[in-house]
Amino acid sequence: MTSSKKTKETPQEPAGTSERGQDLSAKAFIISSIWWFVISTSVGLLLAIKFLWPEFMGNTPEFTFGRMRPLHVNGVLFGWLLAVDMGLLYYVIPRLCGNRLYSEKLGMFTVIAFNLVITAAVFTTLGGVTQGLEYAELPWFLDIGVTVVWVVFGINIFGTILTRKHEKMYVAIWYTMGAIVWTTFVYTAGNFGTELFTGVNQANLNWFYVHNAVGLIFTPLGVALAYYLIPKQTQAPLYSHKLSMIGFWTISFIYVWTGAHHMIHGPISQWLQTVAIIFSAMLIIPVWTVIVNFFGTVSGKWDLVRRDPILKYLMTGTTFYLLTCFQGPMQALRSVNAITSKTDWVVGHAHMAVFGAFSFFAVAGCLYAVPRMVKKPLYSQALANSAFWFMFSGGLIYFVLLWIGGFIQGLQWNDPSIPFIDTVKFMAPFWWSRLAGGTLIFTGAVLFLYNISRTFTYDPASATATGPTPTEGDTKPAKAAV
Amino acid sequence: MxxxxxxxxxxxxxxxxxxxxxxxxxxxxxxxxxxxEKSWRQETKGTRPYTAAQKRGKAIYKREGCWYCHTQQVRTLEADRATTRSGWRGVKAPISTPGEYVRDKPHMLGTRRIGPDLARVGGKYDRSWHRTHFMNPRHLVPGSVMPPFPWLVKRDGGKEFEDLVEYIQTLGRTINWRPDNDYER
The missing domain is CATH 1.20.5 (Single alpha-helices involved in coiled-coils or other helix-helix interfaces)
Structure with a gap:
């Protein structure tokens, strides 16, 4: 252990040889999650069309807005993002620990069980079987399935960490462990704990879950991946260990207090609203430390970002993370909230967090990990670049136009002389832009799926490789840059 | 450190x-x-438990995801109370209080207002208005983006429609906020 102040750290990797069955669960989780990404995004696209033609697909109860919306939300959150994060961590954590995944069998169990749960969820959500709480729509028997998968995933990751060869744990490991611990509580509280309460108590617990699902599940998992990938892909040591400590310990203390900011001006005690607002503002600390750390790591190497799709995803993801976490504290302020709350502004904001930031980190992870696992270059760098530009431009159109439309609609709501229906009609051009942006995002997702699938299947002997071969140069020992 | x-x-x-x-x-x-916070669990005076029909209606409201587009809260904002919003016929809507939600499980407070807030919608429109509106919202509100729900009205002689309206008419009625009991049935 050489943790002197002069030592710069890079994620460590073993020089081990590959074994049969290695990374099997990582591969399976990644490819299945990308399918859910495409499926859930297509559902989102259909929903966007419904805003323009409310009768579109409206002849059957199963395909009405109220049934398809939870399918889109649960599909992207769980089917795609949580699953791909789990798959990528099956790849990353063993490499940071200098060993193999604790159990590939348990790993495959989580892949199969989780995909069964999500498949069942398609039928329950469209069938109108719902708990009636946001992000917690899945019925109790599927909640149990998710919980079991998560606990087994946790055991697998903790098992890997406890048998690690490198004593010092890299930042990505802290965030992963944190996420596993927090998620267990947050998910249980949001899906089972809410059954014990009614009314405002239940609403408070519901939004405790909703907010921390993003803040203490997808944020730490996404940040863990970026902490691994950015130094790796730039071959630069992490900018600052101290900043990563401040970022990690402040987020673990601050985030959990903010759930009630979903009810500002609502029927909930003012003191709790104020507490949520104060802690929301304090979130600037953990976010900015992480951002400075990421940008600092890439500092001086920005020409790489121009050429490399993985770094493009990582650095735009970082920028979207910065923006989304600047919006968050601002939206929590009472004066701003009076305008933005309940409008499409929030929809733009949420998509920037889950898609723009954390999905971008995950896509970067797939582009990085899959070629290394199959020991072939990525099928097509050009395709990866165009997928990026589709997702990036589509995302930007989606976010920005909904902020503008939502903000103006919020101002209109605050003018009682404007009839409500006029504020709905006003949104039409912005909903058109959302459809346009969504179409670009969906196109990018399909290209991404095709690229990753072909990377698995193509024969390197007969194909002309367009990307750099993933070398085991990755396995060079850490602390290269002392 | x-x-x-x-x-x-x-x-x-x-x-x-x-x-x-x-x-x-x-x-x-x-x-x-x-x-x-005692106020969060103390029911507002006059709260009645849901009848069997109202319970079925609330289940339909939950099942169809009405709560994704309609909030049920008059916030502490003047605009929310206005007669063009949750208020009605010259009377401003009273601000929602925690006590009004105690019997709600799941709560239906909502996060997004694609359609108008429904916290005080109970008694605003009569049954025949709702029937036409569920058949096709645009017949009554041109420019609405609400999906039509004709099967609620048609299936089983409109039993689900009846139950749903029973529930809708309770919304915001715990507090008797309109003078002379001016509510539609």
């Missing part, structure tokens, strides 16, 4: 650290208010 450095190397320290940090905020914002 030394304590933090320990967590770099010891997984158990880290585990205890992240759990402890989380639990402080978690307990303070969910369990403490549940114990101390």
């Amino acid at each position: 030394n304590l933090l450095k320990k967590t770099d190397h010891n997984a158990m320290y880290l585990f205890a650290g992240v759990l402890g940090m989380f639990l402080i905020g978690g307990v303070m914002t969910t369990i403490v208010p549940a114990l101390t």
Whole structure:
């Protein structure tokens, strides 16, 4: 252990040889999650069309807005993002620990069980079987399935960490462990704990879950991946260990207090609203430390970002993370909230967090990990670049136009002389832009799926490789840059 | 700082650290208010338990995802109370209070207002208005983006429609806020 102040750290990797069955669960989780990404995004696209033609697909109860919306939300959150994060961590954590995944069998169990749960969820959500709480729509028997998968995933990751060869744990490991611990509580509280309460108590617990699902599940998992990938892909040591400590310990203390900011001006005690607002503002600390750390790591190497799709995803993801976490504290302020709350502004904001930031980190992870696992270059760098530009431009159109439309609609709501229906009609051009942006995002997702699938299947002997071969140069020992 | 450095190397320290940090905020914002905020569990005077039909209606409201587009809260904003919003016929809507929600499980407060807020919609429109509106919202509100729900009205002789309207007519009625009992049936 050489943790002197002069030592710069890079994620460590073993020089081990590959074994049969290695990374099997990582591969399976990644490819299945990308399918859910495409499926859930297509559902989102259909929903966007419904805003323009409310009768579109409206002849059957199963395909009405109220049934398809939870399918889109649960599909992207769980089917795609949580699953791909789990798959990528099956790849990353063993490499940071200098060993193999604790159990590939348990790993495959989580892949199969989780995909069964999500498949069942398609039928329950469209069938109108719902708990009636946001992000917690899945019925109790599927909640149990998710919980079991998560606990087994946790055991697998903790098992890997406890048998690690490198004593010092890299930042990505802290965030992963944190996420596993927090998620267990947050998910249980949001899906089972809410059954014990009614009314405002239940609403408070519901939004405790909703907010921390993003803040203490997808944020730490996404940040863990970026902490691994950015130094790796730039071959630069992490900018600052101290900043990563401040970022990690402040987020673990601050985030959990903010759930009630979903009810500002609502029927909930003012003191709790104020507490949520104060802690929301304090979130600037953990976010900015992480951002400075990421940008600092890439500092001086920005020409790489121009050429490399993985770094493009990582650095735009970082920028979207910065923006989304600047919006968050601002939206929590009472004066701003009076305008933005309940409008499409929030929809733009949420998509920037889950898609723009954390999905971008995950896509970067797939582009990085899959070629290394199959020991072939990525099928097509050009395709990866165009997928990026589709997702990036589509995302930007989606976010920005909904902020503008939502903000103006919020101002209109605050003018009682404007009839409500006029504020709905006003949104039409912005909903058109959302459809346009969504179409670009969906196109990018399909290209991404095709690229990753072909990377698995193509024969390197007969194909002309367009990307750099993933070398085991990755396995060079850490602390290269002392 | 030394304590933090320990967590770099010891997984158990880290585990205890992240759990402890989380639990402080978690307990303070969910369990403490549940114990101390009596107003959150004390029903507003005049609250009646839902009838069987109203319960079925609320289940339909939940099943069809009405709550994704309609909030049920008059916030502490003047505009929310206006007669063009949750108010009606020259009367401003009273602000929603926690006591009005105690019997609601799941709560239907909502996060998005694609359509108007429904916290005080009970008694605003009569049954025949709702029937036409569910058949096709645009017959009554040109420019509406609400999907039509004709099967609620047609299936089983409109039993689900009847139940749903029973529930809708309770919304915001715990407080008798309109003079002369001026509510539609």
